[in-house]
Amino acid sequence: MTMDADSVRGIDRRRLLGWSGLAAAAASGAQLVTARPGHAAPARTDPDAIPPDARPGGAYDRYVAKLAAEDKFSGVVLLSHRGRTVLSRSYGMADEEKGVRNHEGVAFSLSSAGKPFGAVAVLQLVQRGEVKLWDTVGTHLTGFAKEIAEKVTIHHLLSGTSGLSNPDVDVRRVFQSREEVREYNERWARQAELVAAPGTPTDHVGAEVAIPALIVEAVTGTTYWDYVEEHIFRRCGMTGTAFCTRPRWLTDERVAHPYMELADGSRVDAVRNLDKDSPSPHQPGKNPGRNFIDAPGDGGFATAPDLVRFAHALTDGTVLDRPYAEVLTAAKTPLPPQQGGLRNGRAPGADAGFGAYSMPVHITNGQWLWGRAGGDPGVGASWNIYPDTGWVGVILSNCDGVPLWEIIDREIKAVTGGR
Structure with a gap:
């Protein structure tokens, strides 16, 4: 699943206030309003202020607490503003059998919310000059159909x-090792x-995730999992994040x-009931515990604070120099409403959505939103970055x-002041 979020940079608010005499309005404390035909105009307030709904x-x-009380949420939500935790709540059990x-x-398992790690890994290789975005699949890999090897690029x-389709997946197979x-x-x-x-837009094609991971392995000579753990997780200080194997999942x-x-x-x-099948119409027979480890290019396990660390690392030069970080999050193609979201969902409240590298980006309530969501049976994950105001939101x-x-949707409204 996706959302399962990418430089498109917002207009600097201080420069905006300097145009057309708007600085005087800001100095007086007035709210700035930009109207669009057919839309409610979002209020422009101090980006350093903490909206009441986010406190x-x-x-x-209150909304998340109500869901938890109704047995409709188990997990963690976190809101961070400019590196400071504003709200952190945890509900439910991590392991009912052990009482944890x-x-x-x-x-928590990230499912498709971990896919952008692969895009960052590829752009690190591009930054080092070892890979070009216009390289075709055949530049680095063998064994692919001729038309794919010669025509499909990393970009x-x-x-x-x-333009690729997904091969069939054996969803009932139980794996026994990383290899x-x-x-x-x-x-x-x-x-x-x-x-x-x-060049034809696709939606949630797994081969588009698996093939770049293979390229990372071919160029670096190590597994995708080991490369990402060393060059992304460790660099970011994401000490609680890893590609866990099933034995660790059972015991840690x-x-x-x-x-x-x-x-x-x-x-x-x-994880403990590998023989059970999910009735999900999207993933019949899919049980995340059947995978010994997440497929290369996908998934991973992360804590909420670690995802905040990753969000900041995307903008401060920790994992990518600024120009390459901007390439990661730059809007590439406009997305129709049914794309760029969790399965066939969409970003709630989005005015416009675009495909970036391994995540969608949106304009919502007048500001940029980068993020990704994902899910499997028993798994839901979302991390959102609000680059114009310094917010990060995590739901696991x-x-x-x-x-x-x-x-x-509630997170976006709380952070942006939307209705």
Whole structure:
């Protein structure tokens, strides 16, 4: 699943206030309003102010607490402003069998919300001159169909415009080792077919994630997991984040277990019940516990504070020099309403959406929003960056039945002052 979020930079507010005599309005404390036909005009307030709805006890906090009380949320939500935690709440159990509660230090499965790590890894190679964005698949890999090897570029893959289709996946297979997961996904990626001209927008094509991961491995001589853990997680100080194996998932009390809903309405621990199937129409038979480790290019496990660290690292030069960070988040293609979101969802309240590299970016309530969401049975994850005002929002859940898109919508409204 996606959202499963990318330089498009917002107009500097102080420069904006200097135009057309608007500085006087700002000095007087007046709100600045920009109207658009057919839309309510968002209020422009001090970006350093903390909106009431985002504060502890505010509308967002009360809303999530209500969901948790109704057994509709288990996990962690966090709001950070300019590096300072404004709101942090934890609900439910990380491991019911062991009696471990969720808390800020617990890592949650990210599903598609971890895909941008792969794009950052590729851009690090581009920054070092080892890869070019116009390189075709065949520049670095063998074994792909001729038309893919010669026509599909790294840019096509990262921007979601490859024209590729997804090969069939064996969703019932139980993997026993990292090597087995890697070998299966490498064979799977080579079965991709070109079904449209490169440059044609696609939606949630797994081959567009798997192939760049293979390129990272081919160029660096190490596994995708090891490269990302060393060059992204460690650089960012993401000490609670990793690509966990199933044995660690079962034994480490700092890793949340996903509670998957079965057809009879009961919930089971998806890691401890590999024989159980999710009734999800999107992922029949999909059980995240069947993977020994997340496929290269996808997933990972992260704590909420670590995702805030990653968000800041994207803008302060920690993982990418500024020009390459701006390439990551720059709008590449406009997205129709049904794309760029969690499965076939959309960014709530977005005025416009665009595809960037491995994540969508949106203009919502007059400001930029970068982020990504993802989900599997028992898994929901979202991280949003509000670059114009310095906010970061994180939502991590570990049970089915969580209205993730509605929570994201409430987060956006709380942070941006939208209605």
